[in-house]
Amino acid sequence: MKIWPERCIYPTYHELMEEQTLSTVFETFGAQTTVVLIVALIGLIPVILYRQKTPRWFVLAYGFLFVAAFATNFENVLLPTALNLTEHFVGNLGAGVAFAVAAYTYRRQHIDTEGTGGEA
């Protein structure tokens, strides 16, 4: 026997719980940083798929970026000081250095050697 009509104007218990959960997440992480974390997680997919064809330093550079995104989101939940230091010392600094090293290493190994037949 149905208690509620077919189209109820009031939200269900589950709908209320979902709204409450999302609001809790955004209050905890912040909407923008959550987006950053989602983008970082989605970006892992091509990186994992093409890791064999991608030079090691580029994969490492994305790894540092992911660490920075992870630490940015979770520093408000647990270990705020440690994750803040991890974000800056590991994620940000590592990403900047890894980008420069990746570009330079690729140039040394694939571009500069082309003139001397190294590419072959």
Added chain:
Amino acid sequence: MVGDQIIPFVDATATLGFVAAAGIGVRNYQDTELERTFWASFVLVSVTGALWMGLVTVEWLGISGELMDTLSTSLQAIVLGVFSVGSIGTMAVVADLKESQAETERRRAEAEQARTEAERSKEEAETAREEAETAREEAETLNDHIETKATSFSAVMDQAAEGDFTQRMDPESHNAAMTEIAESFNGMMDEIEATVARIRSFADRVADSSREVTTGAEESQRASEQVSDSIQTISADAEAQSEQLREVAAEMQSLSGTVEEVASSADEVATMSRQAAETGRDGQDAATEAMDEMTAIETKSQETIDEIESLADEIDEIGEIVDVINDIAEQTNMLALNASIEAVRAGEAGDGFGVVADEIKQLAGEVADATDDVETLITEIQTSTDTAVADIREMGDRVASGTETIDVALDSLDEIASKVEESNRSIQEISAATDDQATSTESVAGMIDDVAEKADQVNTESENVSAAAEEQTSSLTQVAQNTRTLSDQADELQHRLSQFDIDETATAGAATTASRTATADGGAKERTTNRDSSGGGR
């Protein structure tokens, strides 16, 4: 906190890293072709990253706000998204393109190589075709020439086949093979001609030799019969010899046993001799010790004599003392007598004195008696001492005599010990020699057994040889019969060889050489001579 103070510098360094990456990315973009899309994306991401890090650094310097946070977070999301999807994806595509390009280049190089090889094969085929055409024309010309020469050669061969060995081919030809055939044929004919000549001569000698061999075989047959008889006699003698050797072997076995017994006895005598030598040495040692003891006794007896003589002298001195005491006793008796007289003369006052004088007189009398006893004893002692000295001197003389006797016995024992030792050495040598003799006797017995066995073998072999000699006699009978048949066949051979035509003057030398060789070694070098002459013909 120190970490918070360093964070602006860390972020500034990261900013510089992104800027450097953007600069290098621009250069890479300029220097590459396939990866340009990737490097454009990479430069974009690097610049965006530099902006993001720049904003983060500025926030630490105090310039902040919601707009700055929004911009910073947005730029971080752009960096993540564009780098993962754009740059990494583009890099994978570029990698695929490079692999495809490398594969295409490799296939093109293989095709080019295959084309070059095909052209080279085509040129080789063309060259081979031209060479084949030239060879065909030459072969046709040569074929005509060869046909002409073959006709000529066939005529010569026909005449040679009919028995005319003087025919020769013309070696002049355009074809080396035909020239070689002609020369080989001519050489062969030279050899055949010379061989026929030698065979004729050899057949003559075979006929003569066959007759001689027939005579020789008959003589050998008779000699073989004699040999057979002699060998039968030898067989009988060998059997008798074998029997005698068996008897000798039995005697030697007995002798070997006797010699072994003698060797055993010699060993026992050697042992006893060794013990006698040791006993002699022990007796010598005992005699030496007795000698030493006798010398000690002699010394001791001399000392005893000296002491007894000293005792006699002292006893004489005691006698003299006893005489003195005796004189004193007599004088004391006289004094006692005088005192008694004086006591009597003194009257009543001298009664005590007279008693004392009587006592003294009595004591003097006892002293005189005692001295008499002492003198008697001294006399007896002197007598005994003299007797003892005499006995001891006699004993010393006997000891000296015994010492001389022992000395002589010691010399005799020395001599006995040396003789026994010498006898021991001789007996040891005899024992060793007897052992050697026993070993030698056993060896001789073994050798005689071997000789007897060999004699049996000789007997058996003699019987075999006798049988072989009989078979030889039978074979020689067959040989004599065969040599007669050989003589008949040699005559037949002479007749058949006379049907061949040869140049007698040209082959005389070869026939003479063959005759000499056949005479020298009975024809064993016939083939060598033929080989030499054929080589010279070519």
